[in-house]
Amino acid sequence: MLKTEINELLTQTGPGTPMGExxxxxxxxxxxxxxxxxxxxxxxxxxxxxxxxxAFRDSEGRYGLxxxxxxxxxxxxxxxxxxxxxxxxxxxxxxxxxxxxxxEVPSEPENSNFCAHVKLRxxxxxxxxxxxxxxxxxxxxxxxxxxxxxxQVEPEQTYISKRWQESxxxxxFEGGIDSSxxxxxxxxxxxxxxxxxGAKGNxxxxxxxxxxxxxxxxxxGLFVGAxxxxxxxSYYWRITPWVMPSFTLVPPRGDHPVHGHWxxxxxxxxxxxxxxxxxxxRPLTETxxxxxxxxxxxxxxxxxxxxxxxxxxxxxxxxxxxxxxxxEYFSGVKGIAIQDSSLQESMGPIVDRxxxxxxxxxxxxxxxxxxxxxxxxxxxKDGTVPPGVDPAHHRVRSAAVVLPRxxxxxxxxxxxxxxxxxxxxxxx
Amino acid sequence: MVPILQNSCARATSLEEARYRIDxxxxxxxxARVVALDDGAATLVRRLAREPWNAARFYTLPAxxxxxxxxxxxxxxxxxxxxxDELAEGDVVVMIxxxxxxxAAAVETLGRAAAERGIMTAAVALGRxxxxxxxxxxxRPYARVLxxxxxxxxxxxLLTAIRS
Ligand code: FES
Ligand SMILES: [Fe+2]
Numbered sequence: 001m002l003k004t005e006i007n008e009l010l011t012q013t014g015p016g017t018p019m020g021e022x023x024x025x026x027x028x029x030x031x032x033x034x035x036x037x038x039x040x041x042x043x044x045x046x047x048x049x050x051x052x053x054x055a056f057r058d059s060e061g062r063y064g065l066x067x068x069x070x071x072x073x074x075x076x077x078x079x080x081x082x083x084x085x086x087x088x089x090x091x092x093x094x095x096x097x098x099x100x101x102x103x104e105v106p107s108e109p110e111n112s113n114f115c116a117h118v119k120l121r122x123x124x125x126x127x128x129x130x131x132x133x134x135x136x137x138x139x140x141x142x143x144x145x146x147x148x149x150x151x152q153v154e155p156e157q158t159y160i161s162k163r164w165q166e167s168x169x170x171x172x173f174e175g176g177i178d179s180s181x182x183x184x185x186x187x188x189x190x191x192x193x194x195x196x197x198g199a200k201g202n203x204x205x206x207x208x209x210x211x212x213x214x215x216x217x218x219x220x221g222l223f224v225g226a227x228x229x230x231x232x233x234s235y236y237w238r239i240t241p242w243v244m245p246s247f248t249l250v251p252p253r254g255d256h257p258v259h260g261h262w263x264x265x266x267x268x269x270x271x272x273x274x275x276x277x278x279x280x281x282r283p284l285t286e287t288x289x290x291x292x293x294x295x296x297x298x299x300x301x302x303x304x305x306x307x308x309x310x311x312x313x314x315x316x317x318x319x320x321x322x323x324x325x326x327x328e329y330f331s332g333v334k335g336i337a338i339q340d341s342s343l344q345e346s347m348g349p350i351v352d353r354x355x356x357x358x359x360x361x362x363x364x365x366x367x368x369x370x371x372x373x374x375x376x377x378x379x380x381k382d383g384t385v386p387p388g389v390d391p392a393h394h395r396v397r398s399a400a401v402v403l404p405r406x407x408x409x410x411x412x413x414x415x416x417x418x419x420x421x422x423x424x425x426x427x428x
Numbered sequence: 429m430v431p432i433l434q435n436s437c438a439r440a441t442s443l444e445e446a447r448y449r450i451d452x453x454x455x456x457x458x459x460a461r462v463v464a465l466d467d468g469a470a471t472l473v474r475r476l477a478r479e480p481w482n483a484a485r486f487y488t489l490p491a492x493x494x495x496x497x498x499x500x501x502x503x504x505x506x507x508x509x510x511x512x513d514e515l516a517e518g519d520v521v522v523m524i525x526x527x528x529x530x531x532a533a534a535v536e537t538l539g540r541a542a543a544e545r546g547i548m549t550a551a552v553a554l555g556r557x558x559x560x561x562x563x564x565x566x567x568r569p570y571a572r573v574l575x576x577x578x579x580x581x582x583x584x585x586l587l588t589a590i591r592s
Contacts, residue, residue, distance in 0.1 A: 001454075001588065001589055001590075001591050002589070166441075210572075212568075212571070212572050212573070212574070213572070213573045213574070214568070214573075214574045214575075214576060215573075215574070215575045215576070216557065216575075216576045216577055217576075217577045217578070217579075269443065313437075313438040313439055313441065314438075314439060316437055316438045317438065342438070345438070345441055346438060346441055347441070348441050348442075348443065348445075348446035348449075349441070349442065349443050349446070350443075352446070352449070355449075355454060357454065357590075357591065358589045358590050358591075359520075359548070359590060360520055360522070360548055360550035360572070360573045360586065360590055361548075361572070361573055362589070362590075363550065363573045363575055363586060366585060366586055366589040367575065367582065367585075370581070370582070370585050406565055408557070408561060408564055408565070408568075408576075410557060410576070411557070411561075
């Protein structure tokens with residue numbers, strides 16, 4: 001249960017809100033690099049943290065994220081022409097560069113300095129890996145660029161997709177640290193999904209359906225450990241890191257690539273679920289990439305030309321009662337991503353947390369909400385830089401390990417939980 | 429399959445439709461039993477006991493009582509009470525440790541008693557993990573949910589979230 005005021009505090013991310021200001025402390029994914037594939041490619045409408053913007057890539061390959069609406073009379077610049085080093089409004093021809101600076105106002109005399117005083121609000125847009133990242137906070141508080149391993153390995157070792165989720169970011173993110181749903185909702189996938197099946201760990205997973213949970217504070221967020229019996233004298237641990245505000249990694253399975261997510265608020269009722277897979281030491285195989293493109297693993301099959309899943313709330317997520325009966329999909333919905341989105345969207349745009357009945361197994365979620373609230377309030381009160389801003393906090397890994405029964409997961413897996421180029425991941 | 433009424437399909441999860449969710453008062457939890465395992469935890473538990481709770485009960489471990497450690501509990505009001513009586517209506521036991529020498533024997537008694545009765549167990553170990561390895565090791569087999577390197581506020585936060 002959460003008081004209504006706190007629920008509002010955590011779910012509202014527009015400009016000026018405490019949680020909105022918290023998100024504006026971080027570099028966050030704004031869009032995929034594939035959305036701006038070449039110089040002068042068509043501009044893309046981007047809504048983030050309840051602000052409407054336009055992303056474009058100019059003739060010299062510079063990226064920019066600017067106010068969507070023209071300073072002149074407010075027409076959407078999405079209709080504009082992206083050419084010769086800037087974006088020209090289709091209405092009266094005002095032209096802007098990637099920083100939002102007006103560079104030409106055709107109605108003014110040629111030598112006028114009028115346009116020097118016209119600048120649209122803009123944010124930086126930086127390509128790291130296959131993602132274009134932005135920082136929407138004050139320019140003088142801009143932190144160093146992010147150092148998440150999935151975006152730093154060689155291009156052939158990583159794959160990322162995104163999907164539009166019709167719910168508030170927090171209920172989507174909470175799914176990422178809610179280890180207790182995996183043995184239920186996603187149970188079908190452990191046996192059949194090409195990006196999961198075959199790992200030794202899956203047996204431990206299925207043989208012990210009542211895991212013990214351990215939640216440990218970390219500098220950048222949390223580590224949530226789920227412990228199951230392995231052999232007589234050992235435990236099987238699955239360890240999920242969370243880096244604030246909304247980055248999580250799924251514990252790996254065998255030699256499969258590691259999956260993870262970023263949940264980014266579009267507005268208070270919608271979010272982007274970025275889903276990636278990477279392998280720290282080898283290129284992804286063609287079969288793996290084909291499976292990811294087809295929507296297996298944590299990815300989704302999207303309506304071509306969009307980032308909306310084919311299975312969505314307008315078609316009841318293509319619910320298949322027969323498959324549910326056969327046990328192929330526990331919920332009757334196909335695919336991990338849509339299994340999650342269907343249930344999280346079913347909770348309503350912003351779930352009313354004053355009506356929940358949490359249990360102690362939800363401790364990871366309880367602790368994460370507390371950390372978010374504390375960080376947002378400390379930022380508001382005295383400008384305290386929140387956990388997860390420092391790139392050192394980004395260098396984490398998930399792990400799936402078998403440890404002796406008396407070993408503590410954090411200490412015994414310190415090395416496994418730290419990302420380092422070329423180091424194999426700890427996975428059974 | 430064509431849905432006939434709006435609320436016969438997933439599209440009914442709009443903000444508009446969310447208003448029609450059946451609204452009845454939610455009963456709080458009746459069986460939270462919070463046990464301090466050492467002196468530091470006892471101070472915290474005594475403070476928490478003064479706050480308004482639904483039905484949570486708070487205990488410390490008596491210094492000297494007959495039988496195995498943990499078979500008797502001390503109410504924050506001062507009187508002693510047998511563990512078995514206190515667990516009769518329990519649904520979760522929350523153990524709190526602030527020191528590395530928290531009684532492993534008491535943890536075992538509490539943990540076993542809860543397990544026999546099908547009562548959930550949780551524990552919060554306060555303070556840096558390095559200094560709490562023994563306490564964590566004692567708690568791990570018996571706490572189905574364990575918060576390590578926790579802060580004091582975690583305890584109240586956990587109890588509130590689960591409607592204690
Ligand atoms: S069982 Fe968890 S939301 Fe229904
Ligand atoms: Fe999930």
